Amino acid sequence: MKDKRTTRRFGLLDAVLIVLAVLALVGVWQRDNLKNLFTTEEVLDEYTVTFEIKKVRSTTGELLKKDVAFTVENEGERMLLGTLVRDVAASAATETLRDKEGNPVDVVYPEDEYEYLWDVGGELRCEGLMRDGSFLVGGKMYLARNKTVHVQTETADFDIVIKEIAKVG
Amino acid sequence: MNRNQTDLNARAKHREAGRTKTRKGLFLAVDILLLVAIIAAIFFLVVLLTPLNPFKQDEGTACTLLYTIELSNVEADVIDLLREGDSVIDAETGREIGEIQLKDKREYTYYSDVAVQNGDAYVVEKERVVDRYTVTLTIRADAVYEEGVGYSVDHCRVAVGREYELHFPSYAGRGVCVTLAKG
Numbered sequence: 067m068k069d070k071r072t073t074r075r076f077g078l079l080d081a082v083l084i085v086l087a088v089l090a091l092v093g094v095w096q097r098d099n100l101k102n103l104f105t106t107e108e109v110l111d112e113y114t115v116t117f118e119i120k121k122v123r124s125t126t127g128e129l130l131k132k133d134v135a136f137t138v139e140n141e142g143e144r145m146l147l148g149t150l151v152r153d154v155a156a157s158a159a160t161e162t163l164r165d166k167e168g169n170p171v172d173v174v175y176p177e178d179e180y181e182y183l184w185d186v187g188g189e190l191r192c193e194g195l196m197r198d199g200s201f202l203v204g205g206k207m208y209l210a211r212n213k214t215v216h217v218q219t220e221t222a223d224f225d226i227v228i229k230e231i232a233k234v235g
Numbered sequence: 236m237n238r239n240q241t242d243l244n245a246r247a248k249h250r251e252a253g254r255t256k257t258r259k260g261l262f263l264a265v266d267i268l269l270l271v272a273i274i275a276a277i278f279f280l281v282v283l284l285t286p287l288n289p290f291k292q293d294e295g296t297a298c299t300l301l302y303t304i305e306l307s308n309v310e311a312d313v314i315d316l317l318r319e320g321d322s323v324i325d326a327e328t329g330r331e332i333g334e335i336q337l338k339d340k341r342e343y344t345y346y347s348d349v350a351v352q353n354g355d356a357y358v359v360e361k362e363r364v365v366d367r368y369t370v371t372l373t374i375r376a377d378a379v380y381e382e383g384v385g386y387s388v389d390h391c392r393v394a395v396g397r398e399y400e401l402h403f404p405s406y407a408g409r410g411v412c413v414t415l416a417k418g
Contacts, residue, residue: 080265087272094279101283125413126396135383144384163350165357173350173357180341180369220385221415222395 108205110193115148115209116230117188121159121175124182129222130154136190136217136226140207147203147217148190159183191234201231295381299418301336302393304372304401304410308343311366316405323374326400326407330389333376335403343367372410375418386415 093100119127131154136147159175175183194203203209213228306317321335343364350357376388386393398411 083265083269083272087268087275090272090275090279094275094282097279097282100279123396123413129395137383161359163348163357163359165350165352171350171357173359175346176353176358176361178344178361183346218385218392218394220383223392223397 108195108197110195110205112234113192113194113201113203114151114230114232114234115190115192115203115228116232117190117226118229119154119184119186119224119226121161121183122186122224124156124177124184126222126224127154127156127184127186129219130186130188134219136219138207138215138217140204144218145204145206147207147215148192151189151191154186154188156184156186159185187229295379295384295387298378298380298386300333300376300378300386300388300393300415301418302333302374302376302415303413304374304399305413306370306372306401306408306410307345308364309340309368309370309408311368313406314338314340314368314370317370317372317403321403321405323372324402325391326402328391330391332388332391332393332399333374335372336375337373339371339373340368341371343369371413380417 130150132150132152134150136149137144138147139145158177160172161175162170163173165171192203192209194201194209195205196202201209209215209228209231211228211230214225215228216223216225304323317335317338319335319338322331323333323335324330325332344361345364347360347362349360351360376393378386378388378393380386393412393415395412395415398409400409401407
């Protein structure tokens with residue numbers, strides 16, 4: 067009498083393994099779509115984020131023109147923060163110092179041949195959402211008034227301070 | 236009779252050997268598929284859980300970049316240690332980020348914390364430091380430009396406003412990038 071096990075050519079286990087292998091390959095092929103299964107799909111709205119940069123060199127400020135994209139690093143990935151709605155508004159940098167008598171006075175950083183410090187203000191058009199009363203740009207990164215964010219454009223690196231966040235429309 | 240029996244036995248053995256070969260071949264194929272599945276699953280997890288992505292190729296176009304770095308508060312007697320043609324190393328990454336094409340210097344000044352009246356307004360006074368200079372280096376480099384990202388030299392980002400700890404052949408110092416342009 068023949069042993070049943072030795073005569074079986076293709077078993078259930080073999081079929082399961084083949085199915086698993088095919089599923090794994092499909093998983094790699096469709097990895098981007100599968101990633102979405104792990105994130106909650108939420109609708110992003112348009113927001114205007116107003117920011118300020120204090121005492122930035124004019125050589126940096128001059129690069130901040132309309133439609134320039136600001137990116138930030140978030141959890142090891144670079145993501146879009148927003149794009150400039152218009153050219154930034156710049157003025158000579160100011161600060162409060164004390165005069166010779168020790169009285170607080172508002173002072174201006176003067177321009178010279180080589181260096182000119184600006185205070186810059188601008189508006190970014192961002193996509194984000196409100197969750198538990200907090201604004202998350204791109205649905206990921208926490209942003210709030212007074213937060214300092216290190217940002218990059220294609221040609222410049224600098225820090226901005228968030229002044230206001232408002233929903234468009 | 237004996238001869239016939241021997242033939243039958245030989246045929247049976249031959250058939251059995253054929254079946255064994257088929258079974259071995261089938262198991263080998265399943266084993267390979269299983270291995271492929273394991274490798275694919277590991278690969279998928281790496282892509283999902285880390286920023287590494289082997290499919291992402293280095294994009295960008297090669298270009299020549301000219302950028303200016305300012306070194307502040309440099310002692311007068313070391314300025315000659317910075318020479319045109321010297322290689323420039325980014326100390327943070329250890330990568331060469333170009334060579335000095337042009338060197339310029341001016342007296343080092345800094346903003347004090349003293350308010351000086353100038354007409355109706357107050358301005359911040361600038362102080363000079365004797366025998367100290369601000370050295371401006373124009374650096375030439377073979378760079379890669381990537382849209383939406385910017386310029387990099389040997390994977391080291393170059394951007395206005397960025398600070399660098401720099402190593403030159405005979406001098407080390409900290410500088411800030413103030414301008415950049417395609418060469």
